[in-house]
Amino acid sequence: MADIPTAAISRLVTYLRILEQLETQDVSRTSSNDLAERAQVSAFQVRKDLAYFGRFGTRGMGYTVPILKRELVRVLGLNRTWSVVIVGMGRLGQAIANYPGASDYRFQYVGLFDVNPQIVGQQIRDLRVQHTEQLRDFVSATPVDMGFLAVPPDRAQDAAQALVDAGVRGILNFAPVVIQPRTTERGGVSEPGEEWRNVTIENVDFLAGMKRLAFYILNPTLKAALTEDTE
Amino acid sequence: MADIPTAAISRLVTYLRILEQLETQDVSRTSSNDLAERAQVSAFQVRKDLAYFGRFGTRGMGYTVPILKRELVRVLGLNRTWSVVIVGMGRLGQAIANYPGASDYRFQYVGLFDVNPQIVGQQIRDLRVQHTEQLRDFVSATPVDMGFLAVPPDRAQDAAQALVDAGVRGILNFAPVVIQPRTTERGGVSEPGEEWRNVTIENVDFLAGMKRLAFYILNPTLKAALTEDTE
Missing domain, CATH: 3.40.50.720 (NAD(P)-binding Rossmann-like Domain)
Structure with missing residues (x-):
């Protein structure tokens, strides 16, 4: 695990937060496209970030929300006190x-x-x-x-x-x-x-x-472009 | 400016924070290596992030702290109320x-x-x-x-x-x-x-x-590796 960018760890934390919210909404399945849209990154990015830590989904079937959540909790070390x-x-x-x-x-x-x-x-x-x-x-x-x-x-x-x-x-x-x-x-x-x-x-x-927000209010198309970048 | 990753904006904010601290310490010059070490990214990353917005330094001379700070303030839209x-x-x-x-x-x-x-x-x-x-x-x-x-x-x-x-x-x-x-x-x-x-x-x-911190406490070498990646 020597080459994982810090930004990937930040994104894992975001994915986990999204999975938790899906679980509270009783959503049991998700996909890299769905996670990507909610996290405002590309689906390729989602798959790449998760691939650092293992294979969590089934090709063409997406991810089971509680299983992916449990795995991210384990990867991040949140299953301990x-x-x-x-x-x-x-x-x-x-x-x-x-x-x-x-x-x-x-x-x-x-x-x-x-x-x-x-x-x-x-x-x-x-x-x-x-x-x-x-x-x-x-x-x-x-x-x-x-x-x-x-x-x-x-x-x-x-x-x-x-x-x-x-x-x-x-x-x-x-x-x-x-x-x-x-x-x-x-x-x-x-x-x-x-x-x-x-x-x-x-x-x-x-x-x-606050500073990031200021930038994106002045440059709203940048954020929009990213949201659409989901293949 | 259509292809700037959100992570680059987060890093600009970090660079600005570092420049502010250098200024309070009366440091007037910095370099991509110095910024990189303080921000825990590579010097290449610093140069790439700044290059999205213009040319702020002089080749081989590094950056003037107050000028680079002023430019980042402007880029982020922090010069307005x-x-x-x-x-x-x-x-x-x-x-x-x-x-x-x-x-x-x-x-x-x-x-x-x-x-x-x-x-x-x-x-x-x-x-x-x-x-x-x-x-x-x-x-x-x-x-x-x-x-x-x-x-x-x-x-x-x-x-x-x-x-x-x-x-x-x-x-x-x-x-x-x-x-x-x-x-x-x-x-x-x-x-x-x-x-x-x-x-x-x-x-x-x-x-x-808290979650990122948990991960890095469990994987301290990941953070160390990044800090050393400064060419």
């Missing part, structure tokens, strides 16, 4: 903790952190918000798979470093900044610190969506 | 309204809507939250470029239809569902209603980020 801490429990962190559907996927919030004394100590979803200073001790004592960063932009870098120092290997960053690994000098060359080895950062950016 | 309404002013809608940085981009909130009587009438960012029933009248009287949907999943479809009926042509959907245009029958064929012509929907999905 993920222990998550949220750093930053302002409006955004609270919106995340209460986002509908996260619990469907066994994302389990095990710790909530903030630096604001008015928020520390509050009870949110059966958890007492802890001070971010306690993050390292907490992660030493509790297995944590992912950290969600919902802090203001100017605190994101330090909060990310605190998560990585504490041993968390996956970060979902909601702040509108690009997290950079702390670099260390070795033989005159600066390189990411050892603690950043195998750390994955994914960005969720409200502004990114 | 966008009037925005938010439908759904629970935790998520409030987090959006207060998201840092949106005001940098002349996204201007002109109306906030909810159905919850405890939220309607509240004052948020100098606006009084109105009942969603008033959306159509409001949009008739006030130019609105975009609607942000922050309603629960089971209300997203109706809220999107209300926005489109009211004449809004761009929707940023934060609910974890795929919005489907209301179809009408014409000559035995069901097709999207006329009101959906040139409507653009962009999805921002918290869960999508």
Whole structure:
């Protein structure tokens, strides 16, 4: 699986979302054409993306919705439980903790952190918000798979470093900044610190969506052209 | 500009975010290699994405940060003001309204809507939250470029239809569902209603980020391989 583009993984997530909606509508079969139209990509793209991971359909018969859904859940690793801490429990962190559907996927919030004394100590979803200073001790004592960063932009870098120092290997960053690994000098060359080895950062950016939307409002034919590109 | 992949637009947004951060760090020059490394794509990809829109650098000299930033702002249409309404002013809608940085981009909130009587009438960012029933009248009287949907999943479809009926042509959907245009029958064929012509929907999905992160935590070498693919 060495050559799978990141965009293909994003599209798998979109296909899974579409399959879930088809299931709630009691639709039991779909096709690459149907998925393509709903995802606004080409049918060729759908088949290529799925082919990275196996053969899920029957030639000329399309896909069985619950089977393809189950397979994508497995490919994405969503058939296991993920222990998550949220750093930053302002409006955004609270919106995340209460986002509908996260619990469907066994994302389990095990710790909530903030630096604001008015928020520390509050009870949110059966958890007492802890001070971010306690993050390292907490992660030493509790297995944590992912950290969600919902802090203001100017605190994101330090909060990310605190998560990585504490041993968390996956970060979902909601702040509108690009997290950079702390670099260390070795033989005159600066390189990411050892603690950043195998750390994955994914960005969720409200502004990114707004910016894409601005572009497509100004260029509506681009989107339309893609929708029609379904062979 | 008929053949620009949607993924290229997403990457432009990422490059812009990186350029903004370089600017705050007083870095005045960058290169396709540098941008590529920070965006976790190949340098070839960076050059190809930028080439859709013009020639922004000097061969062998790289890019001037403020100039490339200004050009991407222009390409994305972020040098003009966008009037925005938010439908759904629970935790998520409030987090959006207060998201840092949106005001940098002349996204201007002109109306906030909810159905919850405890939220309607509240004052948020100098606006009084109105009942969603008033959306159509409001949009008739006030130019609105975009609607942000922050309603629960089971209300997203109706809220999107209300926005489109009211004449809004761009929707940023934060609910974890795929919005489907209301179809009408014409000559035995069901097709999207006329009101959906040139409507653009962009999805921002918290869960999508969580799912991608799960995949990359399980497959860390995939991400590493991409980072190294910088020629």
